[in-house]
Amino acid sequence: MFKTQNNKAWFLVLPVLLLVGFSAILPLMTVVNYAFNDTFGNNAFFWVGLEWFREVIRSERMHDALQRQLIFSAIILAIEIPLGIAIALTLPKRGVWASLTLVLLALPLLIPWNVVGTIWQLFTRIDIGLLGSTLAALGVDFNLGRDAIDAWATLIVMDVWHWTSLVTLLCYAGLQSIPEAYYQAGRIDQASRWAVFRYIELPKMQGVLLIAVLLRFMDSFMIYTEPFVVTGGGPGSTTTFLSVDLVKMAIGQFDLGPAAAFSLMYFLVILLISWVFYTVMTNLDQEKEEVPE
Amino acid sequence: MAKITLSNLAHTYFPYPRGEQDYALKTIDLTWDDGGAYALLGASGCGKSTLLNLISGLRRPSQGRILFGDGDVTDAPTAERNIAQVFQFPVVYDTMTVRENLAFPLRNRGMKKDYIQSRVDQVAKMIGMEGTLSRKARGLTADVKQKISLGRGMVREDVNAILFDEPLTVIDPHLKWELRTQLKKLHQDFGHTMIYVTHDQTEALTFADKVVVMHDGRIVQVGTPEELFERPAHTFVGYFIGSPGMNLLDAVIDGNVAHIGEHEAPLGGKFGHLTGRTQIGIRPEHVTVSRTGGLPATIMRVDDVGRHRILRAEVAGAPVAVVLPEGAALPADDSCHLIFQPEKIGVFADDWRMAPEHPQDRSGS
Numbered sequence: 001m002f003k004t005q006n007n008k009a010w011f012l013v014l015p016v017l018l019l020v021g022f023s024a025i026l027p028l029m030t031v032v033n034y035a036f037n038d039t040f041g042n043n044a045f046f047w048v049g050l051e052w053f054r055e056v057i058r059s060e061r062m063h064d065a066l067q068r069q070l071i072f073s074a075i076i077l078a079i080e081i082p083l084g085i086a087i088a089l090t091l092p093k094r095g096v097w098a099s100l101t102l103v104l105l106a107l108p109l110l111i112p113w114n115v116v117g118t119i120w121q122l123f124t125r126i127d128i129g130l131l132g133s134t135l136a137a138l139g140v141d142f143n144l145g146r147d148a149i150d151a152w153a154t155l156i157v158m159d160v161w162h163w164t165s166l167v168t169l170l171c172y173a174g175l176q177s178i179p180e181a182y183y184q185a186g187r188i189d190q191a192s193r194w195a196v197f198r199y200i201e202l203p204k205m206q207g208v209l210l211i212a213v214l215l216r217f218m219d220s221f222m223i224y225t226e227p228f229v230v231t232g233g234g235p236g237s238t239t240t241f242l243s244v245d246l247v248k249m250a251i252g253q254f255d256l257g258p259a260a261a262f263s264l265m266y267f268l269v270i271l272l273i274s275w276v277f278y279t280v281m282t283n284l285d286q287e288k289e290e291v292p293e
Numbered sequence: 294m295a296k297i298t299l300s301n302l303a304h305t306y307f308p309y310p311r312g313e314q315d316y317a318l319k320t321i322d323l324t325w326d327d328g329g330a331y332a333l334l335g336a337s338g339c340g341k342s343t344l345l346n347l348i349s350g351l352r353r354p355s356q357g358r359i360l361f362g363d364g365d366v367t368d369a370p371t372a373e374r375n376i377a378q379v380f381q382f383p384v385v386y387d388t389m390t391v392r393e394n395l396a397f398p399l400r401n402r403g404m405k406k407d408y409i410q411s412r413v414d415q416v417a418k419m420i421g422m423e424g425t426l427s428r429k430a431r432g433l434t435a436d437v438k439q440k441i442s443l444g445r446g447m448v449r450e451d452v453n454a455i456l457f458d459e460p461l462t463v464i465d466p467h468l469k470w471e472l473r474t475q476l477k478k479l480h481q482d483f484g485h486t487m488i489y490v491t492h493d494q495t496e497a498l499t500f501a502d503k504v505v506v507m508h509d510g511r512i513v514q515v516g517t518p519e520e521l522f523e524r525p526a527h528t529f530v531g532y533f534i535g536s537p538g539m540n541l542l543d544a545v546i547d548g549n550v551a552h553i554g555e556h557e558a559p560l561g562g563k564f565g566h567l568t569g570r571t572q573i574g575i576r577p578e579h580v581t582v583s584r585t586g587g588l589p590a591t592i593m594r595v596d597d598v599g600r601h602r603i604l605r606a607e608v609a610g611a612p613v614a615v616v617l618p619e620g621a622a623l624p625a626d627d628s629c630h631l632i633f634q635p636e637k638i639g640v641f642a643d644d645w646r647m648a649p650e651h652p653q654d655r656s657g658s
């Protein structure tokens with residue numbers, strides 16, 4: 001029996017390769033190009049090697065932005081994941097109310113980033129904003145243009161308002177997939193509410209939780225529009241997160257070399273942290289496997 | 294441990310039942326003696342699981358009360374009733390090891406560590422899983438998972454009752470027999486009240502001291518395997534128990550004679566006037582083939598089922614099965630006569646067994 005090797009089928013993949021080449025690889029290569037060269041315009045480039053990378057890594061400003069970014073993402077995850085789970089646990093399982101609450105929960109997710117920013121910008125204004133003027137009337141000295149804590153609090157509350165629903169919806173889907181028999185077995189075995197959560201609900205939610213954590217991490221780590229609209233990165237540079245800083249550097253100061261090097265490292269950091277989350281969360285219960293009794 | 298009393302119990306899954314047909318369980322009054330080994334037998338959909346779930350409190354009855362001993366537990370949550378239940382399909386806690394799974398009900402009750410350890414080892418031996426205690430439950434096959442579920446059901450020593458809802462469905466036959474023996478032994482050792490749901494009559498008859506037969510949301514008979522065989526209280530019991538089931542023939546009852554079509558069969562007792570659909574029932578084991586006398590029958594075929602042969606015949610258009618004694622000769626042509634042992638004939642009116650007014654033979658009533 002002879003099988004004729006026919007490799008013509010590979011040509012079918014060609015259009016996709018071309019498309020990906022144009023949409024992803026070419027722009028990326030441009031960035032790589034800028035990252036390793038210097039230019040004085042006129043499309044004349046000089047090889048500078050890792051110079052830009054060194055500059056960015058040594059830069060105090062970058063360290064601060066990275067630190068702010070890490071703290072911001074950590075706070076976002078620490079609030080939205082538990083809160084999302086808690087809300088999902090209290091939702092009705094079926095019936096009219098279930099559909100209604102799901103629609104209500106999904107609403108914030110449908111609002112574009114800059115609109116969310118604008119809404120909260122107006123909402124927190126001291127002169128006309130509902131929240132801002134109420135706080136002012138209560139005698140609270142709230143001013144996100146002046147006070148870093150106020151600015152951070154606003155951004156965090158805004159993000160929680162905007163995105164906790166996503167975590168809730170994902171967890172809700174995970175909870176819905178648990179057969180009734182598991183809850184019945186839990187009742188028969190006299191499991192406490194906590195034990196039911198810990199040994200029945202949480203394991204079944206693990207898959208969707210991984211997705212939720214990754215999505216919320218990546219999204220919060222790349223946050224740009226909202227701080228840009230609400231605080232403009234201020235007061236000072238207290239809310240200047242990585243992408244805000246990147247845009248300042250690339251467009252504001254036109255430092256294309258360092259900005260390109262920065263972009264590449266930004267991308268690698270996101271990839272690295274996502275990978276860490278993924279590995280840790282998928283191995284959580286395998287590790288216990290060999291523990292002797 | 295205590296006896297369990299069901300009083301005027303009924304259940305419907307409809308919020309607004311329109312009538313009796315909407316009830317999965319029609320009115321039930323029954324007492325389960327403390328320490329009894331019961332089998333709950335019935336066809337699919339007759340309400341067996343519903344009944345168990347009411348006893349364990351996973352569902353609240355639409356009507357009636359449930360008592361444990363003298364205490365009313367109708368509104369008590371499952372945990373308070375302290376009942377073990379094993380479901381038809383395995384439920385294990387995936388992230389726990391086999392040992393943790395078995396220990397779970399004990400840990401939830403706050404038992405001492407040494408006690409849990411030794412009790413789990415004991416149960417592991419019963420289900421034959423001593424070697425795999427530290428394995429994760431995730432990824433085990435369905436029958437192993439079901440053994441774990443069984444183990445979790447048996448691990449508590451102080452339960453009021455253990456309910457098994459067709460627990461051996463996913464287990465393969467030779468292990469089935471083994472596990473059933475273990476359950477029987479568990480019952481002898483600890484004397485828990487056990488209710489074992491099945492629709493396999495051999496399983497029911499080997500496990501139980503007493504068999505409860507359900508049909509269409511009702512309990513039609515409670516009795517020893519022998520009673521069910523000899524004196525089925527309902528045509529369903531007659532037909533469901535025994536292999537093949539009881540022969541049922543429409544008949545007009547006149548005193549101590551049953552008229553089947555134009556033929557007659559003598560009965561073991563004298564019956565008064567019966568209303569509704571009247572039938573006589575006779576076990577295939579209690580019919581004999583004869584050359585003359587008895588009811589004329591047409592032979593359809595003979596089945597060889599291994600242990601014995603079964604003659605399939607027709608009497609006045611109705612099918613009748615006969616268990617042939619070993620080495621019995623058959624008539625050469627396809628007609629013969631059948632004799633029904635009079636004292637073994639049951640008389641049913643609208644499916645329920647009727648007692649004769651003047652029994653001539655005590656065992657036949």
Ligand SMILES: Nc1ncnc2c1ncn2[C@@H]1O[C@H](COP(=O)(O)OP(=O)(O)OP(=O)(O)O)[C@@H](O)[C@H]1O
Nearest residue numbers: 306317335336337338339340341342343344459492
């Ligand atoms: N959760 C439910 N919602 C609505 N109807 C149900 C529900 N569970 C059972 N029923 C109905 O109640 C009746 C009795 O069901 P049940 O599960 O008690 O039968 P069963 O005797 O256990 O049957 P099987 O041998 O198939 O397990 C059936 O008609 C079934 O359709």
Ligand SMILES: [Mg+2]
Nearest residue numbers: 341342343458
């Ligand atoms: Mg069932």
